[in-house]
Amino acid sequence: MSLSLRSHAIAVTLVLGTLTLGTVAALVFTTTRMEHNTARLWHALESVRATEELQKGLMSHEREQRLYEATNKPVHAEEAQAIATRLRQELAQARQLADTGADSALLDELNTELEHYLANPTPRPGSPEANTGRMLARELQISSRLVEQNLADARATLEANQRWDRLANVVGLAVSLALVAGLALTFLLVRSQVYWPLRAVREALLHFRPGAPLRLEPRAGVRELQDIAHTFNETASRLEKQREVQLGFLAGVAHDLRNPLQALRMASSSVNPDRPLPPEDKLRARFALVNRQVDRLTRMVDDLLDTTRIEAGQLSLNVGEHDLIELVQEAVELHRPSTQLHELVTCFPEDGLTVRCDSTRISQVLNNLLSNAIKYSPAGGQVHIEVGEEEDGVWVAVSDPGVGIPTSEQESIFEPFRRSAASRTHIPGVGLGLSVARRILNAHGGTIEVRSTPGRGSTFCFRLPWTVADERTRRPSGYAAPTEQLSPEAAS
The missing domain is CATH 3.30.565.10 (Histidine kinase-like ATPase, C-terminal domain)
Incomplete structure (x- = not known):
């Protein structure tokens, strides 16, 4: 069953619209995922920076604390106190940047160790810290683990972004190919269902001539063009039929005119200037015949004139x-x-x-x-x-x-x-x-x-x-x- 031009247009629009909406949806989803991963990557890098700053602060605090213990100068004690304040602030900032449970657990553990260190910055005599001189080994180990974990998270996020980027490229290429294929199919559809049928109808119209062999146009293409071709075929058939009727009419008129004209000719030929007139009864009969034939011719001519006036819209x-x-x-x-x-x-x-x-x-x-x-x-x-x-x-x-x-x-x-x-x-x-x-x-x-x-x-x-x-x-x-x-x- 053939579809109408409107149905073809709706189908093409739906297909191209679906491809376009699918492309937009895929791009929006991909962009959203990449933005989310970028935000995670930024958090991971900020968390690394905050953790490294925390490590620097810890080492600075230990140095100022040891200088104070060696020189007993208040300036070193004040500097150690200021560094301790910054350490707590940097730890709080690191907590805000944490977006995983593992990061939060390490920060909790680091907070516990840091508070313990700040509460007892001087090692007890005979303790492992006093013997080894490594007062911040635990804190630095935890912060290093936090840095490694954030770096691993950043690498994973970067790899995910690269995968999404490749996926976006593949989707974009596939959709582009689908759009090109859709446009090509639309062109072929228009060419086969609209252009060629229109061209065929045009050729049929150009070659249609009264008296020429009737060339009926096959019904092809969309429904509207099929209806046009069907209407043209019917019109051409009617015109051809009308032409046949007119030719038959001319033949009938010629036949019907010939009979009364022959009768008139026979009647008139009976009256010859070189011969005497026929008897009165025969002359009256022949004139009656002439009157009948003239009435018949008059009626035929009147019918023709009336038909001409009616067809011209002149019937009064x-x-x-x-x-x-x-x-x-x-x-x-x-x-x-x-x-x-x-x-x-x-x-x-x-x-x-x-x-x-x-x-x-x-x-x-x-x-x-x-x-x-x-x-x-x-x-x-x-x-x-x-x-x-x-x-x-x-x-x-x-x-x-x-x-x-x-x-x-x-x-x-x-x-x-x-x-x-x-x-x-x-x-x-x-x-x-x-x-x-x-x-x-x-x-x-x-x-x-x-x-x-x-x-x-x-x-x-x-x-x-x-x-x-x-x-x-x-x-x-x-x-x-x-x-x-x-x-x-x-x-x-």
């Missing part, structure tokens, strides 16, 4: 109040003399039905329906014309016992130049009458529909509202099938 309505029953009666009486095989049967309400409409255009619709009912019933029979009213307006139904229309063609016959396949070969016509009728009715706000059974006839029913909503010149809207059903009388 001269709206007024008219009795629909009178319009139907006029159309019926006009067509009675045109056939001896058909019986026109009417069914009207007793009272008139006044509607606002263009009487000329509605008469054109009625004449078209009655003419079709007679023409497509070559075997003759009864043609029923019924008029009725409903809540929203009025309706007129014309039923014939003719050849009928297949269900698959009952909508297409309302399109320009479209006729039923069952009748187009032996019944003349161009295929514009029903299209013009539907556009006229749509311009009035009405509808037209058909019910038919092949071989049993057809019923055309159109509806008109009581009042035309817009009486100005307008282009008819597209046909919308009515939701109401034909009345039982009209469907009979």
